[in-house]
Amino acid sequence: MRTLRRSAFPLTLLLPSFVFYLVFALIPIANTAQLSLFKWDGFSDEMPFVGAQNYTYIFTDSTFWQALWRNVEWTVMTLVLAVGFALVLAAILARLPRGRAFFRVTFFLPNVVSLAVVGVLWSQLYNPLAGPLNLVICLPGCKRSTRRSMKRRLSMAPVRWRCFDTSRCLACAMS
Numbered sequence: 001m002r003t004l005r006r007s008a009f010p011l012t013l014l015l016p017s018f019v020f021y022l023v024f025a026l027i028p029i030a031n032t033a034q035l036s037l038f039k040w041d042g043f044s045d046e047m048p049f050v051g052a053q054n055y056t057y058i059f060t061d062s063t064f065w066q067a068l069w070r071n072v073e074w075t076v077m078t079l080v081l082a083v084g085f086a087l088v089l090a091a092i093l094a095r096l097p098r099g100r101a102f103f104r105v106t107f108f109l110p111n112v113v114s115l116a117v118v119g120v121l122w123s124q125l126y127n128p129l130a131g132p133l134n135l136v137i138c139l140p141g142c143k144r145s146t147r148r149s150m151k152r153r154l155s156m157a158p159v160r161w162r163c164f165d166t167s168r169c170l171a172c173a174m175s
Contacts, residue, residue: 036054036055037049037050037051037052037054038050039053039054089107093107
């Protein structure tokens with residue numbers, strides 16, 4: 001009886017989390033999986049069952065694979081490169097004999113500065129008339145597709161910048 005009470009108490013404490021997870025994660029995932037087997041535009045009452053036809057369509061669509069590749073690229077650039085670079089930088093900063101506090105404050109500033117200010121700074125960097133990043137992107141002799149590719153990759157720089165900063169701060173805290 002006593003062991004039953006001991007194991008019931010932690011489960012009672014975890015019950016609200018399980019209910020929350022069930023209601024806001026598992027049930028919507030199940031509903032989405034069920035809806036994926038029907039052809040439905042979201043508005044009409046007609047929902048003909050198509051089975052795996054939606055999956056066949058999406059896996060043969062080149063746009064899907066292009067979007068999936070961009071998501072993989074984004075994940076690798078954000079997680080692997082930003083966190084890896086942050087760890088290397090944190091290791092370098094941990095070994096500095098002088099100026100460690102200055103660099104820590106400097107690298108932590110993006111977390112303190114509001115997103116509105118960060119947005120204004122990056123919009124100035126991308127300014128089509130005089131922004132330094134835009135001037136580099138639009139160098140004469142660059143192919144149009146190369147420019148578009150560079151703009152696409154650089155457009156996420158503010159987000160990566162904030163991710164890098166958080167990773168570096170966590171790494172510095174551990175060192």
